[in-house]
Amino acid sequence: MRRRLLIAVPYVWLLALFLIPFAVVFKISLSDIALAIPPYTPTAKDGIWNMLTGLDFENFVFLSEDDLYWKAYLSSLQIAFISTLLTLCVGYPMAYAMARAPEQWRPTLLMLVILPFWTSFLIRVYAWVGILSGEGFLNQFLLWIGVISTPLTILNTNTAVYIGIVYTYLPFMILPIYSALDRLDGSLIEAAEDLGCSRIKAFWLVTIPLSKNGIIAGCFLVFIPALGEFVIPSLLGGSGTLMIGKVLFEEFFSNRDWPVASAVAVILLLILIIPIVLFQRNEQRQAEAEK
Amino acid sequence: MRLSPFNVVSLTLGFVFLYLPMLILVIYSFNASKLVTVWAGFSTKWYGELLSNDAFLDAAWVTLQVAVLSSTLATVLGTMAAYVLVRGGRFFGRTLFSGMIYAPLVMPEVITGLSLLLLFIGIGMDRGVLTIVLAHTTFSMCFVSVVVSSRLMTFDQSLEEAALDLGASAFEAFRLVTLPIIAPAVISGWLLAFTLSLDDLVIASFTSGPSATTLPMKIWSSVRLGVSPEINALSTILIGLVTVGVIAASIASKQSALRAKRDEQAAARAQ
Numbered sequence: 001m002r003r004r005l006l007i008a009v010p011y012v013w014l015l016a017l018f019l020i021p022f023a024v025v026f027k028i029s030l031s032d033i034a035l036a037i038p039p040y041t042p043t044a045k046d047g048i049w050n051m052l053t054g055l056d057f058e059n060f061v062f063l064s065e066d067d068l069y070w071k072a073y074l075s076s077l078q079i080a081f082i083s084t085l086l087t088l089c090v091g092y093p094m095a096y097a098m099a100r101a102p103e104q105w106r107p108t109l110l111m112l113v114i115l116p117f118w119t120s121f122l123i124r125v126y127a128w129v130g131i132l133s134g135e136g137f138l139n140q141f142l143l144w145i146g147v148i149s150t151p152l153t154i155l156n157t158n159t160a161v162y163i164g165i166v167y168t169y170l171p172f173m174i175l176p177i178y179s180a181l182d183r184l185d186g187s188l189i190e191a192a193e194d195l196g197c198s199r200i201k202a203f204w205l206v207t208i209p210l211s212k213n214g215i216i217a218g219c220f221l222v223f224i225p226a227l228g229e230f231v232i233p234s235l236l237g238g239s240g241t242l243m244i245g246k247v248l249f250e251e252f253f254s255n256r257d258w259p260v261a262s263a264v265a266v267i268l269l270l271i272l273i274i275p276i277v278l279f280q281r282n283e284q285r286q287a288e289a290e291k
Numbered sequence: 292m293r294l295s296p297f298n299v300v301s302l303t304l305g306f307v308f309l310y311l312p313m314l315i316l317v318i319y320s321f322n323a324s325k326l327v328t329v330w331a332g333f334s335t336k337w338y339g340e341l342l343s344n345d346a347f348l349d350a351a352w353v354t355l356q357v358a359v360l361s362s363t364l365a366t367v368l369g370t371m372a373a374y375v376l377v378r379g380g381r382f383f384g385r386t387l388f389s390g391m392i393y394a395p396l397v398m399p400e401v402i403t404g405l406s407l408l409l410l411f412i413g414i415g416m417d418r419g420v421l422t423i424v425l426a427h428t429t430f431s432m433c434f435v436s437v438v439v440s441s442r443l444m445t446f447d448q449s450l451e452e453a454a455l456d457l458g459a460s461a462f463e464a465f466r467l468v469t470l471p472i473i474a475p476a477v478i479s480g481w482l483l484a485f486t487l488s489l490d491d492l493v494i495a496s497f498t499s500g501p502s503a504t505t506l507p508m509k510i511w512s513s514v515r516l517g518v519s520p521e522i523n524a525l526s527t528i529l530i531g532l533v534t535v536g537v538i539a540a541s542i543a544s545k546q547s548a549l550r551a552k553r554d555e556q557a558a559a560r561a562q
Contacts, residue, residue, distance in 0.1 A: 010372035021406030093301035127312035228399020
């Protein structure tokens with residue numbers, strides 16, 4: 001009896017506040033926009049049968065015919081992909097150096113990586129506005145050392161979005177790679193070097209393959225949230241930065257077109273299912289390997 | 292192993308990249324000038340203006356209420372969920388249950404926010420503090436449950452069985468044996484849920500009504516207009532609180548690890 005209650009409470013909570021809301025989004029994505037409260041039709045008030053027969057795929061047809069949405073999905077994928085690669089390029093050397101650092105430094109280094117994660121996300125993104133703007137610190141610095149003669153335009157471009165994503169998601173990349181490298185048996189690299197591998201070759205042939213799971217986990221942890229990101233493109237990106245999270249937010253709050261916003265959400269979810277399933281497979285493989 | 296020069300350079304540059312933006316923010320919060328990129332002498336006037344700004348204080352109060360309520364609820368629900376996942380055995384719909392625990396961890400906030408808002412409107416619920424609490428509890432209980440279940444998996448189940456053999460009820464065994472052992476994970480789960488709630492902008496924007504504005508929403512509406520010294524001051528206060536909190540927590544956990552080690556050694560000597 002008690003066991004049933006223990007299972008039922010979190011189960012019902014998640015059903016009611018996680019699964020059912022998705023069903024609602026799905027239903028509204030098949031509805032039509034209306035000048036009413038709530039601003040869509042048909043609703044349950046029209047009777048269940050009328051409501052079900054009144055649903056159609058019009059919004060999805062609309063989305064597929066409008067260039068804006070195609071471009072937004074493609075450019076979200078592109079921005080998320082490029083920033084994931086950049087984060088890997090910045091994160092891997094750091095994780096590698098941390099794993100090679102003397103034992104007594106590691107807890108401090110680890111804390112230094114985790115600390116920004118506890119600090120407000122919004123504030124960390126906001127910090128870059130003052131750095132990247134036309135008269136910001138980066139331009140002042142570059143002008144002062146004489147690399148450039150006129151200020152660069154960085155804020156409100158895709159470059160600023162890349163910097164923002166790399167900056168905020170860096171800890172997610174470093175931590176799984178570090179934990180993979182930390183477990184790596186150093187004698188394997190010594191063996192490779194004894195057998196005539198150069199240092200760099202041993203790194204490519206031994207270290208990288210053995211930290212593969214960490215790399216995969218880190219990349220997914222950056223790619224998946226970056227794809228639906230809203231705050232970074234809105235704050236650092238420009239009017240030309242199309243990202244699907246931003247489109248959804250604007251469709252809902254500015255255009256007040258709930259059915260189309262819901263359809264945008266449904267498609268984003270369908271796109272995300274692939275990386276999420278791949279990510280969970282990778283985690284399971286890793287968990288089994290540890291057993 | 293020794294650090295190569297390349298390792299030292301990548302660590303140094305990496306940490307400069309991570310910390311310089313926040314450092315600049317902190318320094319310029321003490322700038323006397325309204326122009327945020329021109330230094331005009333040391334001043335704490337922006338802190339004074341911040342503390343006399345009722346809108347910010349109200350928002351901070353709402354945020355704190357939401358964070359305390361939702362993280363506490365999330366800790367209870369998340370610990371239950373973790374216990375069910377690790378110790379619950381088989382039951383009907385277990386796959387769905389574990390899917391619902393892991394999916395919110397990677398779900399884009401815009402989708403979670405939109406779906407909850409549509410639900411609240413669908414059932415005719417007034418939006419305000421309560422709806423934000425419900426929303427935050429739902430996604431942060433999943434984080435709590437991941438943290439707690441990783442601790443539950445590593446601990447020796449025979450301790451629980453011993454308690455049951457010695458006549459404890461299932462609940463007593465949980466309260467007297469399991470809970471003290473998983474307590475550090477439960478506490479870090481609570482802290483994680485608390486910071487997630489303090490930090491959240493997108494889900495709160497969707498699920499709150501006109502009566503409740505949280506601090507991130509307030510920050511958002513003013514940073515959209517550009518950099519402002521008041522927000523720098525507010526950011527500095529928040530960064531300071533987090534830094535002190537994290538350092539204190541790490542010292543506390545180090546000391547409790549030391550104490551546990553001493554106890555073990557004393558026990559070994561006593562044998």
